[in-house]
Amino acid sequence: MAPLNQTRKASQQAASGDIGIASRLLAWYDAHHRDLPWRVAPRAFARGVRADPYRVWMSEVMLQQTTVEAVKAYFRNFVEKWPTVEALAAAPAEDVMKAWAGLGYYSRARNLKACADLVALRGGRFPDTEAGLRELPGIGAYTAAAIAAIAFDRRAAVVDGNVERVVTRLYSIETPLSEAKPQIRALVEKLVPRTRPGDFAQAMMDLGATICTPKRPRCMLCPVRGDCSAILTGDPERFPVRLPKDHKPLRKGAAFVAERDDGAILLRKRPERGLLGGMTEVPTTGWTARTDGATTADAAPFPADWRRAGQIGHVFTHFALELEIFHAHIKGDAPAGHFWSLAHEISGEALPIVMKKVIEAAIPGATKKQPTR
DNA sequence: AAGTCGTGGTA
DNA sequence: TTACCAAGACT
Numbered sequence: 256m257a258p259l260n261q262t263r264k265a266s267q268q269a270a271s272g273d274i275g276i277a278s279r280l281l282a283w284y285d286a287h288h289r290d291l292p293w294r295v296a297p298r299a300f301a302r303g304v305r306a307d308p309y310r311v312w313m314s315e316v317m318l319q320q321t322t323v324e325a326v327k328a329y330f331r332n333f334v335e336k337w338p339t340v341e342a343l344a345a346a347p348a349e350d351v352m353k354a355w356a357g358l359g360y361y362s363r364a365r366n367l368k369a370c371a372d373l374v375a376l377r378g379g380r381f382p383d384t385e386a387g388l389r390e391l392p393g394i395g396a397y398t399a400a401a402i403a404a405i406a407f408d409r410r411a412a413v414v415d416g417n418v419e420r421v422v423t424r425l426y427s428i429e430t431p432l433s434e435a436k437p438q439i440r441a442l443v444e445k446l447v448p449r450t451r452p453g454d455f456a457q458a459m460m461d462l463g464a465t466i467c468t469p470k471r472p473r474c475m476l477c478p479v480r481g482d483c484s485a486i487l488t489g490d491p492e493r494f495p496v497r498l499p500k501d502h503k504p505l506r507k508g509a510a511f512v513a514e515r516d517d518g519a520i521l522l523r524k525r526p527e528r529g530l531l532g533g534m535t536e537v538p539t540t541g542w543t544a545r546t547d548g549a550t551t552a553d554a555a556p557f558p559a560d561w562r563r564a565g566q567i568g569h570v571f572t573h574f575a576l577e578l579e580i581f582h583a584h585i586k587g588d589a590p591a592g593h594f595w596s597l598a599h600e601i602s603g604e605a606l607p608i609v610m611k612k613v614i615e616a617a618i619p620g621a622t623k624k625q626p627t628r
Numbered sequence: 629a630a631g632t633c634g635t636g637g638t639a
Numbered sequence: 640t641t642a643c644c645a646a647g648a649c650t
Contacts, residue, residue: 314646315646316646316647318645319645320633320635321636321645322645325635326646357634357635359633359634362633362649392648393649395648396647415645415646415647417645417646433630464645469638469643469645470638470639500642500643529632530632569634571633573633608634608635608636609634
C-alpha cells in the first residue's frame with residue numbers, strides 16, 4: 256500500500272493515488288451504503304447476487320435529475336405493475352404516462368416505453384455494453400455507464416452530478432463545470448477499480464449524496480479526506496465552479512375548468528412533443544399571453560358562464576408561470592379534441608402537477624381519489 | 629451546442 | 640423569498 260501524501264499535485268494523484276481512493280471508498284461503502292429498493296447490497300453482491308438489469312435501468316431513468324426520495328414510490332409502483340420489461344412493453348403507453356404523472360420530465364416516460372418495446376423485441380435482454388445501451392431511447396452517457404457498471408459489472412466511468420462534485424473537490428478543479436466535464440471524465444476513468452466497478456459508482460454517488468454534499472459537506476466523516484485537495488483550501492463548498500445562470504422569465508395565461516353536473520371535468524391531451532408532451536390538461540390559452548393582467552374569459556376555448564376561480568403559480572425549469580383560472584358548469588357533449596373525465600377517474604389521469612393545481616383551485620378535492628358511484 | 633424539458637427539497 | 644440543484648437526455 257502506497258503511503259498517503261496529501262501534498263501531491265492533482266495530476267500525480269490521478270496517476271498514482273487512484274487505487275487507494277477506490278479501495279478506501281469501497282470500504283466506506285460496505286459500512287455506510289444506503290439501502291435502496293433497486294440496489295443489491297454489497298454483502299449480497301459478494302455472495303454472487305446480481306442486480307436485475309430491468310430494475311437498474313428503471314431506477315436510473317427515474318433518477319435522472321430527480322431525487323431519490325421522489326423516485327422510491329414511483330419505482331415500487333412501476334415494478335409491481337410491470338415486473339418485467341416484457342410486461343412494460345405489453346402495457347398501453349397511456350397507462351405508462353398515467354403512472355409517471357407527477358414525476359416530471361415526461362419525455363422520460365415516452366422513452367421508457369419505447370425502450371421497453373425495443374428490448375422486448377430483442378428477446379427481453381438489455382445490451383450488456385455501454386455502446387449497446389447508449390443506442391436505446393432515453394439512455395445517454397451517464398445512464399449507459401451506470402447500467403453497464405451496476406448491472407453488468409463493466410468498468411465504466413459513471414459521471415453524474417454527485418461525481419462531478421466529488422471529483423472537482425478532490426482535485427480542486429477551477430474550470431467551470433460545463434467546460435471541465437471532459438477532464439472530470441478522464442479522472443474518473445483512472446479512478447474506477449477493476450473489481451466492483453458498479454459498487455464504486457454507487458459509492459461515489461452515495462458519498463456525494465451524504466458526505467460530499469453541495470452545502471456544508473461533512474468532511475470530517477469523509478473516507479477520502481486525506482486524498483482531497485479542496486479540503487486543504489478550507490472552502491471545499493466552492494467546488495464545482497459554475498457559470499452564472501440567467502434568471503427565469505415570467506409567463507402568464509388562463510386555464511378553464513369546465514365541470515359537468517355529475518362532477519366530470521373537461522380535459523384534452525397535449526401534443527406528444529414539447530412541454531408536458533403527451534400529458535393531459537384542461538383547456539388553456541397560450542402561456543405567453545399578455546402580461547398586463549388583463550386576461551379575461553374572452554380567451555376561453557368556447558363560450559360559457561366563466562367565473563374567476565383564483566390564480567396559481569408554478570415554476571418550470573426555464574420559466575415561471577402564472578395562470579388565471581376560470582370555472583364554469585356546462586352541459587352537452589365534449590367539444591372536438593376534448594373528453595369528459597368522470598369524478599372518480601380524475602385522480603388517475605396523466606395530469607402534471609401544474610394541472611392538478613389548476614383543477615384544485617377551481618374545485619377543491621377534485622384530483623384526490625373519489626369514491627366510485 | 630446551447631436551449632428545452634418538471635417537480636420538490638433545502639438553506 | 641429567492642436560488643440552487645437532484646443518479647441527464649435530446650435536439
